[in-house]
Amino acid sequence: MTVLLAQATGLAAGFTTEVVLFVVFSGLAIGAGIAMVSLRNVVHAALMLVINMMSLAGLYLVLESAFLSVIQVIVYAGAVMVLFLFVIMLLGVDRDDLLVEVRIGTRAAAVASGLVVVAILAYGLVGPYTSAASICPGQDGAEPEAAAAGSVACVGFADTLSDLEGDGGGSVEIIATPLFTRWSFPFEMAALLLTVATIGAMLLGRRTDVDPDVDPAWAPSMVLPEVGPDDDVDERADTGEVAEQRSDEEPVPASVGPVAATDPTDDATGDTHAGEEA
Amino acid sequence: MTPGLPMLVLATEAAEGGEAAVNAVVQAASGPIAVAWLIPVLPLLGFVVTLALNRTLKDRVAWIPTAIAAVTFVLSVLVFLQVRAEQAAWVVDIATFIDVGGFTVQWSLLVDQLTAVMLLVVTGVGTLVHAYSWGYMHGDSRFGRFFAYLNLFMGSMLVLVLGSSLLVLFVGWEGVGVSSFLLIGFWFEDIANGVAAKKAFIANRIGDVSLMVAMYYAFSRFGTLDFYTAGGDGMLQTAGAVSAGGALLLALLLLGGAAGKSAQLPLFVWLPDAMAGPTPVSALMHAATMVTAGVYLLARTSPILVQSLDAMTVIAWIGAITALLAALIALRQDDIKKILAYSTVSQLGYMVLGIGVGAFAEGIFHLVTHAFFKGLLFLAAGSVMHAMANQTDAWRMGGLRKAMPITFWTSAVAVVAIAGVPPLSGFFSKDQILTTAYEHGFTAIWAIGIVTAVLTAFYMTRWFVLIFLGEPRWTEGQQVPDAHGHGMVDLHPHESPSSMTTPLVVLAALSAVAGAVLNFTHHGPFWTWLQPAVGDVEGLAFAEQGALGEPALIAISIVAAVVGIAGGWLVYGRRSMADGKRMEPLRGPVAELLERKFFVDEAYESVLTGFGGWVANRSADFDRVVVDGAVNGAGRSSIAFGAVARRVQTGLARGYLAGFVLGVVVLAGVLMLQVR
Amino acid sequence: MPIGAYYLVAAVLFATGLVGVLIRRNLIVLFMCVELMLNAVNLTLVAAARMWGGPDGQVFVFFVIVVAAAEVVVGLALIVNIFFRRGTLDVDAQHLLRN
Secondary structure (H helix, E strand, O other): OHHHHHHHHOOOOOOOHHHHHHHHHHHHHHHHHHHHHHOOOHHHHHHHHHHHHHHHHHHHHHOOOHHHHHHHHHHHHHHHHHHHHHHHHHHOOOOOOOOEOOOHHHHHHHHHHHHHHHHHHHHHHHHHHOOHHHEOOOOOOOOOOOOOOOOOOOOOOHHHHHHHHHHOOOHHHHHHHHHHOOOHHHHHHHHHHHHHHHHHHHHHHOOOOOOOOOOOOOOHHHOOOOOOHHHHHHHHHHHHHHHHHHHHHOOOOOOOHHHHHHOOOOOOOOOOOOOOOO | OOOOOOOOOOOOOOOOOOOOOOOOEEOOOOHHHHHOOHHHHHHHHHHHHHHHHHHHHHHHHHHHHHHHHHHHHHHHHHHHHHHHHOOOEEEEEEEEEEEEOOEEEEEEEEEOHHHHHHHHHHHHHHHHHHHHHHHHOOOOOOHHHHHHHHHHHHHHHHHHHHEOEHHHHHHHHHHHHHHHHHHHOOOOOOHHHHHHHHHHHHHHHHHHHHHHHHHHHHHHHHOOOEOOOOOOOOOOOOHHHOOHHHHHHHHHHHHHHHHHHOOOOOOOOHHHHHHHOOHHHHHHHHHHOHHHHHHHHHHHOHHHHOOOHHHHHHHHHHHHHHHHHHHHHHOOOOEHHHHHHHHHHHHHHHHHHHHHOOOHHHHHHHHHHHHHHHHHHHHHHHHHHHHOOOOOEHHHOOOOOOOOHHHHHHHHHHHHHHHOOOOOHHHHHHHHHHHHHHHOOOHHHHHHHHHHHHHHHHHHHHHHHHHHOOOOOOOOOOEEEOOOOOOEEEOOOOOOOHHHHHHHHHHHHHHHHHHHHHHOOOOOHHHHHHHHHOOOOOOOOOOOOOOOOHHHHHHHHHHHHHHHHHHHHHHHHOOOOOOHHHHOOOOOHHHHHHHOHHHHHHHHHHHHHHHHHHHHHHHHHHHHHHHHHHHHHHHHHHHHHHHHHHHHOOOOHHHHHHHHHHHHHHHHHHHHHHHO | OEHHHHHHHHHHHHHHHHHHHHHEOEHHHHHHHHHHHHHHHHHHHHHHHHHHOOOHHHHHHHHHHHHHHHHHHHHHHHHHHHHHHHOOOEOOOOOOOOO
């Protein structure tokens, strides 16, 4: 497939097909990504994200992961982004130009922190994989080079794919076999997760037109009773006073008092010995 | 003793005379001993169940603990019979208590001759007291709770006497301390009762600390706390290996523990105050069983005591001085229970004295007979109080003989028994302790014992006469303060209900005959029975015996008892006591000294509130300035930090996100630096 | 291309999403930025799977996509709910996390 693409583009020698496709798709992905972040129109931003995801699908194709590429298009660029657009249309928020950070300082700081992240990732993640050895053996015949010291050689799927080609499975089989053997339990859990998410979304999506200022039932846990520190102190003082008065009035517990006082003649059994003096 | 007297054989195969048999240790059990663990477990279970059902069943709940007490008594009898048939020290493992590395403590029981005796005393007197409490506590608002506590006490006490190691014993030891605290302060509505409970608890704690140190020391010496093991490496089996100094230290530490629990000098002050508790408690715990725990401890560890004659001498002197001092104080007390309390301290002094002079079996013998007659005296005192609207002042009584004949006659038996008149039980046990003291060369201690015996007979006669004889110092229908000191009730002295008088009669019978039956001659069945379980005094280098022979010693004992009773009768019985306390023969500073209990309480008070108060105040200062300062400082700094930190909590989700991102960036940076 | 190049693209996408999260105030856009970041991570996983020639990376991406789908469903439902309650999607309009 990539071979076909390479022929169709008809590029000059020196550029392998992979390089060309990489440049095209990554350029598109990055450009669309930046556009998404900066476009004020939400619908436009969403469309930019669609382009971004399609480009990523292309990059997956270049990376010999045809199955994921297809999934990316169907699930992300298709279903997920359509959902986004639905919601945007539903809420009618397609044009809220105001919802962009206005303070220049914050924007600059955000961009700066983004650059720092890129720098860190470039240093730590990208660095070791830039040598010629980490150029993967492509299906277009490029041979891998010996790994230089300190860098890592790419393995790639070329051999695996050519072995599988006879069965007709291709990259689907690469992912399917482990998915239904080693990862079968997480796979089932993923199915469960999707079910739960569907039910949850139905529950959350019910239209409940309630004004939070009117309906006290809204988020009850967030509403704290209005109790000032002064009230608290007063309350404690009050109860203390009451307790003191009570103890003054009746120092004898009522439970043991009356028995002996009422019936002293009941000689055999009527006495209580509570409070006996030692 | 006199040869030719009938020997009542208790079916023991151990050799008669000085030759002490050594128990074989059996680590397995069959028959009743295999289920001996039920004896302590049932009352503890009964405690929980009774408390749980207290509200549901109301007063009927008391059937549970009472039945359990009776069942434990039956079990104890079965265990006793098995020990009698197969004499050995049975060690029964039940469960693992502590298992840390190489150090293992088993919940295990030790059943031997000494244990069997203690089991019978505790469960027997315990059952009688349970029955007595039905009458005495009737109408109390916490009737069920009282029985629950009694069961808790019995369970703890049985753990104490059944424990096969010092640690298990200690568990029971603390348990009886707790239940003692609960029962002394049972009527906690009166502040004084609560104070008395605390006093008892604290005095006991001092002894407990000593016992704990004793345990540490014993473990460092023996590497185990087990008394006996089948392998022969129990601490009592290897006691001979310990040095004289080590044995002295250990014995003194054990004495410290015993002094706390058994109310010996200098820790005896709690026992008289413990009379604040209900009278059945005084009878069961503070006369018959709990206070004898210290004596039991010393008898149990007697194989260690015999390693150091110095330690035994100290023990003997502590016991003798306690006995004398308490008897002197008892001479001039007015409260009928306080007199008995000091009498108990005095008799406990006899027991400790007995342990000290090497009369281990005799000490335990006195413990048993004392449990009978002192338990009886307390129960009789309770009966009197029941009749006299809870008054305890002997000077407001007198002439109660007619109103309460059963209490009168049973008390008479108990008084004669404690005074040491043959053939009642007190004579045998007390005389045998004193005879041993004399034979082992403790002549001075013997003399103190004789003097104390005279005093005992004297103050018990006074107690008896003031309550039951002479003309009444009250009038029928007289208004007296009721139990709480508010309001008045009419006074109508009467005999107590049968639930109370039955235990009196049973105990009176035991007090009368137990001495003669158990150990008529000095080295009689009881003595022989206990020999395998206690230390062997054969090897000890006692001082030379005095010139008196055994018949002379017995004669002196009898004369002492008779002189005491006669003196008491002459002073209090012959003259009219109608004028109350003014008729006391002795006046002046000596009487004052006795009445104020040698100012021991005051002395402790001034030491504790003086020096102790100073220490406490300085500690309080330290606490206020340094500790509170640190704590408050921590609090203030938290508040200050919070005041600053709360500004961060803007509630803006993106603000949090920014912080989150910052954290991720920093972490990722660190991680990457490490990866590269 | 060396695998590092893919990593670099993923890093840039991730940072872009991050910046978006920080500077946008519309909840939906914020959510889309999060999706962008997730996709960036997916890219690294796919690239790594090829690098080492093993299937686990791809399986992992599969699961991430599944979970992301579930997350989007629930997240959007929440957003709809919030909009109905508050009438706005501005995360700064009300202090969301304060009572």
